Amino acid sequence: MNEQQHEYAIVTRGLHREFKIRLKAEGLVASLRNFFAPASKTVNAVNNLELAIRPGDIIGFLGPNGAGKTTTLKMLSGLLVPTSGTIEVLGHTPFNRDHAFLKSISLVMGQKQNLWWDLPPVETFAIHRRIYGLSDSDYESRIQELVDMLEIADCLETQTRKLSLGQRMRCELAVSLLHQPQILFLDEPTIGLDILMQKKIRNFLLDYHRRFKPTILLTSHYMDDVAALAQRVIVIDHGNKVFDGHLSDLTQKLHPEKIMSVLLNNGKFECRLEDGCHLIHQDGQHYRFLVDRSRVPEMAAKLYATGNIADLTIEDPPLEDLIGQLFTSDRRNP
Ligand SMILES: Nc1ncnc2c1ncn2[C@@H]1O[C@H](COP(=O)(O)OP(=O)(O)OP(=O)(O)O)[C@@H](O)[C@H]1O
Numbered sequence: 001m002n003e004q005q006h007e008y009a010i011v012t013r014g015l016h017r018e019f020k021i022r023l024k025a026e027g028l029v030a031s032l033r034n035f036f037a038p039a040s041k042t043v044n045a046v047n048n049l050e051l052a053i054r055p056g057d058i059i060g061f062l063g064p065n066g067a068g069k070t071t072t073l074k075m076l077s078g079l080l081v082p083t084s085g086t087i088e089v090l091g092h093t094p095f096n097r098d099h100a101f102l103k104s105i106s107l108v109m110g111q112k113q114n115l116w117w118d119l120p121p122v123e124t125f126a127i128h129r130r131i132y133g134l135s136d137s138d139y140e141s142r143i144q145e146l147v148d149m150l151e152i153a154d155c156l157e158t159q160t161r162k163l164s165l166g167q168r169m170r171c172e173l174a175v176s177l178l179h180q181p182q183i184l185f186l187d188e189p190t191i192g193l194d195i196l197m198q199k200k201i202r203n204f205l206l207d208y209h210r211r212f213k214p215t216i217l218l219t220s221h222y223m224d225d226v227a228a229l230a231q232r233v234i235v236i237d238h239g240n241k242v243f244d245g246h247l248s249d250l251t252q253k254l255h256p257e258k259i260m261s262v263l264l265n266n267g268k269f270e271c272r273l274e275d276g277c278h279l280i281h282q283d284g285q286h287y288r289f290l291v292d293r294s295r296v297p298e299m300a301a302k303l304y305a306t307g308n309i310a311d312l313t314i315e316d317p318p319l320e321d322l323i324g325q326l327f328t329s330d331r332r333n334p
């Protein structure tokens, strides 16, 4: 699959992309003035972004709405030209869009589709087979494998417009993977899907990655996707990188506590609360505490020593809350 091994699958240096936006003017006089001398402002969608991603890694690319994620993915896949800075994807400059580059990547956008709306997926597959020049045997075996893994045998002959969102998304993934790209850019692949379908797609991606080891750059607003798939996360805000590292480091950095849930066999909680342990919720014999990470083992031992524990679980706060914390207004405007 890989003609040449690169230390990094993706490298960007000083990547920058701005957009000029025309401002609307209110009122007749202002509208007229605006017509002759349009007022505009410049948005820095991506700002001095440095990325270095190794082949085979799965990276969660996170950030609030408008952070610059889609703009970055479009530049990495050659759909947008950077305002300044450099990009190397498997040694190619994406916006040259040379054939070897296009054969080694795929961009899947949850909000847009590659499938032809009026054709059944099987016909779009056939078109892609021609575009990518796949041999009969490669095509047959890849289709078979993807159809099995994605469980889409029933959808292949149905006009795409008549498929459900979940069916369409799975066919969308199949068509994007037909040529076995080494790099997969996934922009919100599970958007709008119900929880079961999100899980199905996540499991498929994990399985696919285990088998073929593509490099995956994934954006999602569903933190379950990120927690299940990504070893490393890159967080951007207003086009700037604000975090790059392991998900667990991000969790620890943002929230030095864990949540401990305790269910008592009977009676009330008798243990004395110590420093670094706070009761945050109580409902009957169910208690929830916020405990400093360093004190979790000691607290758990103390609780068990009471001999009154029916159940005890220790977990991280929900990732959604943590990421939300990164983008609070005081952080943005210190
Ligand atoms: N074609 C365009 N013309 C003008 N401005 C644009 C264009 N595309 C993106 N922008 C602006 O660039 C910024 C980054 O947008 P982008 O779509 O990359 O964000 P995002 O992180 O993908 O957000 P979301 O999570 O909502 O998908 C936003 O301020 C957006 O309004």
Ligand SMILES: [Mg+2]
Pocket: 069, 070, 071, 187
């Ligand atoms: Mg986006």
